[in-house]
Amino acid sequence: xxxxxxxxxxxxxxxxxxxxxxxxxxxxxxxxxxxxxxxxxxxxxxxxxxxxxxxxxxxxxxxxxxxxxxxxxxxxxxxxxxxxxxxxxxxxxxxxxxxxxxxxxxxxxxxxxxxxxxxxxxxxxxxxxxxxxxxxxxxxxxxxxxxxxxxxxxxxxxxxxxxxxxxxxxxxxxxxxxxxxxxxxxxxxxxxxxxxxxxxxxxxxxxxxxxxxxxxxxxxxxxxxxxxxxxxxxxxxxxxxxxxxxxxxxxxxxxxxxxxxxxxxxxxxxxxxxxxxxxxxxxxxxxxxxxxxxxxxxxxxxxxxxxxxxxxxxxxxxxxxxxxxxxxxxxxxxxxxxxxxxxxxxxxxxxxxxxxxxxxxxxxxxxxxxxxxxxxxxxxxxxxxxxxxxxxxxxxxxxxxxxxxxxxxxxxxxxxxxxxxxxxxxxxxxxxxxxxxxxxxxxxxxxxxxxxxxxxxxxxxxxxxxxxxxxxxxxxxxx
Numbered sequence: 001x002x003x004x005x006x007x008x009x010x011x012x013x014x015x016x017x018x019x020x021x022x023x024x025x026x027x028x029x030x031x032x033x034x035x036x037x038x039x040x041x042x043x044x045x046x047x048x049x050x051x052x053x054x055x056x057x058x059x060x061x062x063x064x065x066x067x068x069x070x071x072x073x074x075x076x077x078x079x080x081x082x083x084x085x086x087x088x089x090x091x092x093x094x095x096x097x098x099x100x101x102x103x104x105x106x107x108x109x110x111x112x113x114x115x116x117x118x119x120x121x122x123x124x125x126x127x128x129x130x131x132x133x134x135x136x137x138x139x140x141x142x143x144x145x146x147x148x149x150x151x152x153x154x155x156x157x158x159x160x161x162x163x164x165x166x167x168x169x170x171x172x173x174x175x176x177x178x179x180x181x182x183x184x185x186x187x188x189x190x191x192x193x194x195x196x197x198x199x200x201x202x203x204x205x206x207x208x209x210x211x212x213x214x215x216x217x218x219x220x221x222x223x224x225x226x227x228x229x230x231x232x233x234x235x236x237x238x239x240x241x242x243x244x245x246x247x248x249x250x251x252x253x254x255x256x257x258x259x260x261x262x263x264x265x266x267x268x269x270x271x272x273x274x275x276x277x278x279x280x281x282x283x284x285x286x287x288x289x290x291x292x293x294x295x296x297x298x299x300x301x302x303x304x305x306x307x308x309x310x311x312x313x314x315x316x317x318x319x320x321x322x323x324x325x326x327x328x329x330x331x332x333x334x335x336x337x338x339x340x341x342x343x344x345x346x347x348x349x350x351x352x353x354x355x356x357x358x359x360x361x362x363x364x365x366x367x368x369x370x371x372x373x374x375x376x377x378x379x380x381x382x383x384x385x386x387x388x389x390x391x392x393x394x395x396x397x398x399x400x401x402x403x404x405x406x407x408x409x410x411x412x413x414x415x416x417x418x419x420x421x422x423x424x425x426x427x428x429x430x431x432x433x434x435x436x437x438x439x440x441x442x443x444x445x446x447x448x449x450x451x452x453x454x455x456x457x458x459x460x461x462x463x464x465x466x467x468x469x470x471x472x473x474x475x476x477x478x479x
Contacts, residue, residue, distance in 0.1 A: 005033040006085070008060040010045055012037055014119060014126060016112050016198035020190035021057045021078055027224045028086035039127060040135025045069075076104075079187050091190075096181040103180055103188040106169075107195055114163045115199040120149055121156040122202035163199055164208050174213035175446030185221065193221045207460075210453050213446045215460035248430075249276060249337045252283040254365060258473055259287065261413075262361050268331035271355065273320045273348070274338030278302025278313070285311040289332070294318050321347040323355050331360045339366040341390050346403045353407040356478045362409060364400065368416060368472035371398045376455040383444055386437040387428060400474050409476035416472050424465035 009025060011018035013036050025032045037044055042054040048067055049058065059068040059078050068081045076092075083091040092100070120140065127133045140148055152159060170180070170192065179185045180192065196218055199205055207215055264270070272281040272293040281293035282305050293302065294316045306313045318324055320335065321344050333352040342348055352362045369377040377394070384391040397414045404411050421427060424445070428438050445465060448458060457468040 005031045007032040010035045010058040011056050014201045016194040018057045019197040020194035023190050023193055024082055030085055039132040040139045091187040099181055100186055100188045104191050107191045110166045111195045115195045117152040118159050119198050119201050121152040122204040125202040125204055171211050171214050174217050175443055209459035212460050212465055247277055249279045255283055264331055270332040271330045273335045275302055278305045280336045281313050285313050323351045325355045327354055328357045329355045331357055334363040336365040339364050340394050345395050349403040350407055360478050362476045364474040367394050368470045369394045369396050371396045373455055376452040379452040383441055386441050387433050388431045397472055404476040410479050411476045413475040416470050418468050418470050421467050421469050
């Protein structure tokens with residue numbers, strides 16, 4: 001049997017003052033229903049309040065028949081009434097009362113005063129009828145003067161930039177903590193949601209791509225995704241998160257053209273260095289090459305993969321900078337997905353050159369960074385070391401070319417591909433990154449220098465932090 005509604009909310013769906021009340025009710029556990037009033041028509045509110053009030057939001061308690069609207073100077077009668085019915089939400093904790101009042105004053109005076117003008121500038125996208133348009137215009141022009149809507153439309157680009165600017169302090173706050181005043185949402189969080197929701201209501205606007213903390217916080221607030229003691233977006237799932245899905249190197253489609261272009265002879269001797277879970281070695285063995293795979297140590301997954309596929313792969317335990325093989329032993333030396341772990345990749349190039357036969361090839365497939373972007377490169381390498389302590393550093397394309405040329409190798413390909421990384425949290429879970437490091441990484445992303453934001457195109461999509469990564473496919477021949 002459906003629980004009868006306790007409260008009825010009268011609202012305009014676009015209102016920066018109604019949106020937070022709607023969200024509070026959604027997260028309160030109190031059964032409620034909503035009456036969406038016609039745009040600009042307060043008749044129902046005037047009737048309900050017996051002429052005492054004409055604005056929204058208004059709450060009607062269907063049990064006590066009490067009608068609640070803003071009477072106090074603070075203008076927070078409605079959320080405080082809900083807070084009394086849902087005390088566990090703790091919307092107005094005494095410990096942050098002063099700070100919350102400052103935040104709400106800033107939100108209402110600095111943010112809302114600009115955000116609603118942007119939404120009104122795009123009024124044609126959400127006003128549906130001539131009656132709505134007329135009532136809306138009458139309300140606005142009575143308050144702001146004739147022609148105000150046209151003025152806002154002309155200046156909408158400037159107003160949008162101004163709104164983005166007044167949000168900047170919140171990006172900084174949320175980069176340090178999960179919510180505006182600490183570890184849990186208070187009413188100020190909902191008030192800011194209302195202003196942002198109003199700004200975004202027309203669907204013609206968006207938040208800046210580099211406001212990652214605000215985007216993640218706003219998505220979480222709207223979804224009510226904060227009931228646990230630990231904030232998921234700031235700290236990740238408790239316990240480090242489980243790795244899900246298939247290992248990235250299991251997809252060997254990147255090898256298809258690369259290996260085919262080498263035109264190796266059947267049964268050529270090949271060496272897979274830093275084989276990891278053995279996917280590259282298995283691919284080469286299935287192509288008919290005689291494969292030696294090495295790592296330090298060799299993982300049980302690599303051994304199990306070879307056994308499961310009935311592949312004759314020889315495994316050795318050693319690093320990449322000193323190869324225990326004779327000169328001129330292999331037609332191919334490949335390092336796929338592991339070069340960023342090398343303490344001395346330059347030394348590895350020298351060793352690979354030594355053990356290659358004449359007309360053999362060195363292939364390196366790994367993450368890389370753009371040449372001549374020193375600040376962004378240092379930032380990304382620092383982030384990667386927090387994610388995975390085994391990370392040493394990505395090598396740039398020109399550096400690989402220089403090392404190969406110094407050893408007498410001829411680089412025939414140094415192809416760099418860019419691709420979108422879709423979810424930072426999943427990326428951290430894949431490496432089982434500790435919670436403290438996840439927090440540091442999110443703080444780094446929130447405060448990333450402009451050079452890093454631009455180069456890696458850091459942004460947000462559907463509540464996830466996304467960015468652009470680079471991968472190099474290097475082929476160098478011993479001629």
